[in-house]
Amino acid sequence: MADAKERKILVAVDEGLESMYALSWSLHNLISQTSNDTIILIYAKPPRTVYTSPDGYLFSPDMLASIDKCRNDLASSIIEKAKKMCREQGDNEVKVEVIIETGDPRDVICQAADKIHADVLVMGSHGYGLIKR
DSSP states (O other), rough: OOOOOOEEEEEEEOOOOHHHHHHHHHHHTOOTTTTTEEEEEEEOOOOOOOOOTOOOOOOOOOHHHHHHHHHHHHHHHHHHHHHHHHHOOOSOOOEEEEEESSSSSHHHHHOOOOOOOOSSEOOOTTTHHHHHH
């Protein structure tokens, strides 16, 4: 029997429970023992907002560095949680890759799906109910 085609399954993850549910669903419903699939986790860091006060004062470089560190730590934490889920719930040695980009999640996810030629895109419902979805 010929080897199964390797699919690229792009799964968008964020802080929400919905994205982790979507990842879990992917692991249970899209990946099989005989697959050569790769789960590609994508996290979109929101762009840094530039704050100014009425007198035009911007945050100091130290403050901006601290904000960036927090944003990077959050991204790492979310990706590690998702990778752990892949290890624990995957039926076999699931291949996992990671993409972390900065920007509007709608743009980041669509651009990545196009760039890597994703075969499947899985996203959570963002907490929307059935009607709003």
